[in-house]
Amino acid sequence: MRLRKILAGQMFARNPLLRGVCFLTLLITTTISLINGLAAGIFVSCAAIICLLLRWGISKFLSEEYYLAIYLIGVCAIVSLGQLAASALYPDFASRMELYLPITAIYCLTDRTFDYGTRKLHSVLGSIALNCLGFTLCCAGIGLVREFFAFGTVLGHRVISNYTKMPTMVLPVGGMITLAVILALLNYIARKGEKS
Amino acid sequence: MIQIISLAITAMIAENLLCSKALGLEAALEGRRNYFYFAIFTTLCSVLMSIAAWAFDFLIFSRFHAEFLRLFVYIPSIFIIVHIMGCIPKIGKQLPKFKNALVFNTAILGVSVIAAVKTYSLFYTVLYGFFCGIGYIIALGMLDVIYDKVSANDIPISFAGMPVKLLILAFMSLASLAFVGGVTL
Numbered sequence: 001m002r003l004r005k006i007l008a009g010q011m012f013a014r015n016p017l018l019r020g021v022c023f024l025t026l027l028i029t030t031t032i033s034l035i036n037g038l039a040a041g042i043f044v045s046c047a048a049i050i051c052l053l054l055r056w057g058i059s060k061f062l063s064e065e066y067y068l069a070i071y072l073i074g075v076c077a078i079v080s081l082g083q084l085a086a087s088a089l090y091p092d093f094a095s096r097m098e099l100y101l102p103i104t105a106i107y108c109l110t111d112r113t114f115d116y117g118t119r120k121l122h123s124v125l126g127s128i129a130l131n132c133l134g135f136t137l138c139c140a141g142i143g144l145v146r147e148f149f150a151f152g153t154v155l156g157h158r159v160i161s162n163y164t165k166m167p168t169m170v171l172p173v174g175g176m177i178t179l180a181v182i183l184a185l186l187n188y189i190a191r192k193g194e195k196s
Numbered sequence: 197m198i199q200i201i202s203l204a205i206t207a208m209i210a211e212n213l214l215c216s217k218a219l220g221l222e223a224a225l226e227g228r229r230n231y232f233y234f235a236i237f238t239t240l241c242s243v244l245m246s247i248a249a250w251a252f253d254f255l256i257f258s259r260f261h262a263e264f265l266r267l268f269v270y271i272p273s274i275f276i277i278v279h280i281m282g283c284i285p286k287i288g289k290q291l292p293k294f295k296n297a298l299v300f301n302t303a304i305l306g307v308s309v310i311a312a313v314k315t316y317s318l319f320y321t322v323l324y325g326f327f328c329g330i331g332y333i334i335a336l337g338m339l340d341v342i343y344d345k346v347s348a349n350d351i352p353i354s355f356a357g358m359p360v361k362l363l364i365l366a367f368m369s370l371a372s373l374a375f376v377g378g379v380t381l
Contacts, residue, residue: 024218024221073268076271080267080268099306099309102305106302109300172215173369175218177366180358180359180360183359191354
């Protein structure tokens, strides 16, 4: 029961990525299908984790005046490399997200990406892993919902025959509405949990 | 003149950073701020960044096919421009309040990337940056005004706060779609 609470809390309810603190633009714009949602979740999670490890690494060896400059260049390098890798592996996804993938760098520069919980290394890594897993699952979930409502398909397979397409669901409007409903649902579940 | 009006409508409404591209959402959802100074800083930052993006793209990136280096220039440029804006007499004193909202605002980086991708001349790039900044501020103000009106009514507790703001933004985004035209799949 306790484990389930911790998992639900770290993955969804207390996850800073899903409380509108961070990565919101990416969450709304990139999740237009299940595959795109998964790709976006994995891209952002990898970039954010590598940037965090870089920050830990350089903060131990560098004084504060050099730290920010080196970290800034490091984040830009990580995100640019990620973008190049994405355009080599998934050119369709990368060209569609040309505007939004660079934005990951701005988010990685803020210190609001993860909920560390404690300062112990194993729990920090655990929290980050759960945060990222929750974010990726949420991206995939939003992608699934949007793909279903937009095209009537899941993973490209038609689920409903003669489905009337809803083009607005692939636009940011669809992402905003889906995210709003998901957040309201999370709020409702959290309030129910508190009452019980 | 017609071209300038068309550019203004495109940048401010049809391709509004907040409504149609969902850029700068975090700053929008944070809520209250002094709009006058925030508008000045955002517009100034957006204009200066679009000039910087145009210059770097025209002089370096497109000539040497080095578009993958854009981030290395744009993000430090944002930091430098925001720092320089702090030195402007009279309004510079107000900058520390908005520093984070400007430096970590995805809308500013978004304007630079869009300005680099679009092949406008320098004059039109400056105008595009200016109208983008103005459009972003107008959308931000509208969001807060509508949110105040909506939250004065009885809304379900689960929807209070961010979900309602996102729904309002979704409807504003739908309204801006009218200027884009039909959506085809």
